Amino acid sequence: MPTAPPAAEARPVPHPSGDKRFKLLEVAMKKHQFRPDALIEVLHAAQQLFGYLELDLLLFVARHLKLPPSRVYGVATFYHFFALKPRGRHTCVVCTGTACYVKGADGLLAALRREAGVGPGETTPDDNLSVLTARCIGACGIAPAVVLDGTVKGHVTADALAAEMKGWVPGGTG
Amino acid sequence: MELADLAAIAEKERAARPPVEVRCCTAAGCASAQADKVLDGLKKAAADAGLDGKVRAVSVGCLRLCSRGPLVQVDPDGTLYANVTPEAAPSVIAGLAGGPVAAERLDPAGPFFAGQASVVLENSGRVEPERVESYIAADGYKALYKAVREMTPAEVVEAVTRSGLRGRGGAGYPTGVKWATVAKNPGDRKYVVCNADEGDPGAFMNRSVLESDPHKVLEGMAIAGYAVGANQGYVYVRGEYPLAIDRLTTAIKQAGKLGLLGTHVFGTPFDFRVDIRIGAGAFVCGEETALMASIMGGRGTPTPRPPYPAEKGLWGMPTLLNNVETFANVPRIIRDGPEWFAGIGTEKSKGTKVFCLTGKVANTGLVEVPLGTPLRTIVEGIGGGAQGGAIKAVQTGGPSGGCIPAELLDTPVDYESLGKIGSIMGSGGMIVMDGASDMVDVARYFMEFCMDESCGKCVPCRAGTVQLHRLLTRIVDGAAGPDDMARLESLCHMVKDTSLCGLGQTAPNPTLSTLRYFRKEYEAKLRTDRRVHLPVYTPTVNGTPARRTP
Numbered sequence: 167m168p169t170a171p172p173a174a175e176a177r178p179v180p181h182p183s184g185d186k187r188f189k190l191l192e193v194a195m196k197k198h199q200f201r202p203d204a205l206i207e208v209l210h211a212a213q214q215l216f217g218y219l220e221l222d223l224l225l226f227v228a229r230h231l232k233l234p235p236s237r238v239y240g241v242a243t244f245y246h247f248f249a250l251k252p253r254g255r256h257t258c259v260v261c262t263g264t265a266c267y268v269k270g271a272d273g274l275l276a277a278l279r280r281e282a283g284v285g286p287g288e289t290t291p292d293d294n295l296s297v298l299t300a301r302c303i304g305a306c307g308i309a310p311a312v313v314l315d316g317t318v319k320g321h322v323t324a325d326a327l328a329a330e331m332k333g334w335v336p337g338g339t340g
Numbered sequence: 341m342e343l344a345d346l347a348a349i350a351e352k353e354r355a356a357r358p359p360v361e362v363r364c365c366t367a368a369g370c371a372s373a374q375a376d377k378v379l380d381g382l383k384k385a386a387a388d389a390g391l392d393g394k395v396r397a398v399s400v401g402c403l404r405l406c407s408r409g410p411l412v413q414v415d416p417d418g419t420l421y422a423n424v425t426p427e428a429a430p431s432v433i434a435g436l437a438g439g440p441v442a443a444e445r446l447d448p449a450g451p452f453f454a455g456q457a458s459v460v461l462e463n464s465g466r467v468e469p470e471r472v473e474s475y476i477a478a479d480g481y482k483a484l485y486k487a488v489r490e491m492t493p494a495e496v497v498e499a500v501t502r503s504g505l506r507g508r509g510g511a512g513y514p515t516g517v518k519w520a521t522v523a524k525n526p527g528d529r530k531y532v533v534c535n536a537d538e539g540d541p542g543a544f545m546n547r548s549v550l551e552s553d554p555h556k557v558l559e560g561m562a563i564a565g566y567a568v569g570a571n572q573g574y575v576y577v578r579g580e581y582p583l584a585i586d587r588l589t590t591a592i593k594q595a596g597k598l599g600l601l602g603t604h605v606f607g608t609p610f611d612f613r614v615d616i617r618i619g620a621g622a623f624v625c626g627e628e629t630a631l632m633a634s635i636m637g638g639r640g641t642p643t644p645r646p647p648y649p650a651e652k653g654l655w656g657m658p659t660l661l662n663n664v665e666t667f668a669n670v671p672r673i674i675r676d677g678p679e680w681f682a683g684i685g686t687e688k689s690k691g692t693k694v695f696c697l698t699g700k701v702a703n704t705g706l707v708e709v710p711l712g713t714p715l716r717t718i719v720e721g722i723g724g725g726a727q728g729g730a731i732k733a734v735q736t737g738g739p740s741g742g743c744i745p746a747e748l749l750d751t752p753v754d755y756e757s758l759g760k761i762g763s764i765m766g767s768g769g770m771i772v773m774d775g776a777s778d779m780v781d782v783a784r785y786f787m788e789f790c791m792d793e794s795c796g797k798c799v800p801c802r803a804g805t806v807q808l809h810r811l812l813t814r815i816v817d818g819a820a821g822p823d824d825m826a827r828l829e830s831l832c833h834m835v836k837d838t839s840l841c842g843l844g845q846t847a848p849n850p851t852l853s854t855l856r857y858f859r860k861e862y863e864a865k866l867r868t869d870r871r872v873h874l875p876v877y878t879p880t881v882n883g884t885p886a887r888r889t890p
Contacts, residue, residue: 202637203635203636206617206634207637209620210579210620237638240639244640245621246621246622247619247620263541264738264786265542265698265699265704266541267541267785268699301539301621301789302540302541302542302543302544304538304543304544304547304580304581305372306543306771307405307406307696307698307705307706308369308372308409317372318372320369320372320373
């Protein structure tokens, strides 16, 4: 009588590229015991490692958490935090919360458009700067606020922001 | 861990405290103004001056006047310095001996500070948020001990009910009733969830509480866990608050090490674990059913209620969901008794509320006042009035709230009174606007927010907010006529009445409240001629405007 093949769960194969970051991502997933409900935590980890979520990366996550790719894609596109495209070398996040709005956040966005030639959600053609907006970074006491490469700056004026941009964009508008 | 051990830690901590403590706020507002460097400067200056053992510089949470940071307070005399630069830090230490200080000195008895209460923020700016010992020295975890060792779960629920505490997330549902419902619903497992997904733009109370006093929230959650029979807690924090996440993670680790969380809390059979879930930037996740969907790793789309989370929540189990500030009130209620708490506030709204006073006001920052305090006291007394010019309106409740005109500033701030005038208490954002703000544009701003943040599950919200935004844009641009106004109003009511969750149901509120109080501004923008303005249609060929053949 033929014996049934061993029903052991096939371990998901490592990523063929041999990129070490996939190994680190697997460690992060293991920490959550590959539970499907840890998807958002895993995507956070993936974005931290890779900077953005490529389709190939989403498939890798889907396979390991035993989730349909549609579910992973659905979650990744639902939340603003996850970027499916690479960002520029520098990021400038302009807070558009109510306090910043009242204190002139639109002036800052106009200054950025003037200096860098890009608007919210766009990246300069040389991939040096991405301009983003945030709904509220909770720094309302020091409005208007921007986040330059992860550092929060408060009481920002359009001129001060333009001065900060000097090193990041080639002089004048793009 | 026994009460004696807790007392021993507190005693050791107090004994180690030098006569003078220089406290530097390192919460997010001050941190962005180089508070870390100021703290280093203070530490170095104290060491250089040979004051080890006499003076200690410590990192504390929010000292409230965020717009003037970094703030440094000297304990015990309470001297407060604002706008302290890293260069001025040595002079603060020199100032202890009477030298001149190169920083602005604030009066701690001034109107901004004197008009405030301290219940939720009692430890904010006093304890070191990154050291559990410091919290224990401020009577921390005594309430948890009292709850698990001296009270039955039913007694804890009863105490919270009697205190009259209501949900601080904005809706104001009685906390005790919610706890009792979760406690009586059967389930193999139950969960306690702390909603720290503070999405309202212009509000940062929860961030401040988590950054300044994370253990207080954990203690409140553990008490709640004991009361309702839950062994697992989740804190759902916004991804935009990295410092709050860091400090909360540290706090959970430290509390676990001391046996204040984890298995056998205070040597009893009660287990309570807390895990952090980090949000990924979706406003709708502040809605309870969407938040739970997000904790379970899905898209943050709400589901119809009932069933309420108290019956069927996380993984179908009874789940208690409260706001950060609600949990932060609990330890004090257990420690000092529900009667003490019920003595603060008004008949129907007990206790205090933390607000973020921002916008065009002289003093911006964190404000805690007893409920029932008139809005005028907060904005003009504590806030110091508008910066040059008169106050036009105060916006409360974020995109779900409304704009309160200057003539209604004498309204007491409590759940009922704000509801009556078409706004809501909300989670605590309070944005002051002066004559420079165009109220129709304000309405459009909030509608744009709701339009972007709508999850897209139900049609009234998904399509309605887009149409409302278009109508408001037409009015702002001066292209709308009286018929557009009528359409705007009827659509507002339709979206309000038929949306699935709180986001859609409250999205028209800023528009409706500005229509109610500032209708003249809308009408002034309407076109007067009777010609129908239709968008100009330009035929295109391959994306370029088609040229008419001659």
